Amino acid sequence: MSSSITSAQPRSATTDTEAGPLLEVRDLKVEFRTRDGVAKAVNGVNYSVRAGETLAVLGESGSGKSVSAQAVMGILDSPPGFVTGGQLLFKGRDLLTMGKEERRKIRGSQIAMIFQDALSALNPVHTVGAQLGELFRVHRRASRKEAKEKAIELMERVRIPAAKERVGDYPHQFSGGMRQRIMIAMALALEPDLIIADEPTTALDVTVQAQVMDLLADLQDEYHMGLILITHDLGVVADVADKIAVMYAGRIVETSPVRELYASPAHPYTQGLLESIPRLDQKGQELYAIKGLPPNLLRIPPGCPFNPRCPRAQAICREVHPPLFEVTDEADTPVPGRASACHFWKETLHGE
Secondary structure: OOOHHHOOOOOOOOOOHHHOEEEEEEEEEEEEEEEEEEEEEEEEEEEEOOOOOOOEEOOOOOHHHHHHHHHHHHHOOOEEEEEEEEEEEOOEHHHHHHOOHHHHHOOOEEEEOOOHHHHHHHOOOOOHHHHHHHHHHHHOOOHHHHHHHHHHHHHHHHHOHHHHOOOOOOOOOOOOHHHHHHHHHHOOOOOEEEEEOOOOOOOHHHHHHHHHHHHHHHHHHHHEEEEEEEEEOHHHOOOOOOOEEEOOEEEEEEEEEHHHHHOOOOOHHHHHHOOOOOOOOOOOOOOOOOOOOOOOOOOOOOOOOOOHHHOOOOOOHOOOOOOOEEEEEOOOEEEEEEEEOOHHHHHHHHOO
């Protein structure tokens, strides 16, 4: 087999990217220009992820999670979507200033994406083996035989049973969980440094969700990749994320290491998301739900965008937009990685 398509090797635990972020998103702004007006889908987002680290980006539908990921990948539908500001620094280079061809070479080979609807993302008229093998034929100039061998190897790597027999099957012949594994295999094919997983467990039952998340965690550990996990489900990320960024109305409203956020959220929105998770000790009780609906992005309310739904809202919340305040502990010492865009983060944090 050609040396250009040799088997994947685990990444070294010490990489150049560990000296700084693999990806750094700085003040990203994305808007959609529609007939009804301009919708500010992403409005000044900042986050970063290092090699071997998992960042979970959480929030309800419409919060800007997927749009920010599409901006990173360079796959926004434009028009109507436009990146209007900010920087996307990948290994220190701004993706937004690159030419189309240069950015296309990075997409897939260095940054890959796992889409939430595998059945829509996979081509129904081609076998999964052909779709996996095409990556090696196009990017590594592999022969048909070599590409098929690599497709089988990838299917085995993501734990698809009887991969040799199933490499000629079509997407509809696989279950939802197996299709999602194929999507993971496609993302891994060229050994990228960063994977963005957009709702990778949507529409899967809880057992399959756990299997997919365990698989992602194992592969990330093996290859030492950075992983951005986009989801609305706090329960999915509890055991796999290193840090969390919570989004609401196109902004990040809280950042935190995962353990600290679950133990004591510092924003009422995060608190509401946590309280809405079903619990075994509340069997038979009505599930908690955050009142109201997310704001219309064409008309985001003044002040804190969460104020119409917030049980702690006061006059200042309706007038002054809160920046990301540095969260401190009881000794007033800053907690690394913790910030909250709430005027009353202290009261929320301490349950006052």
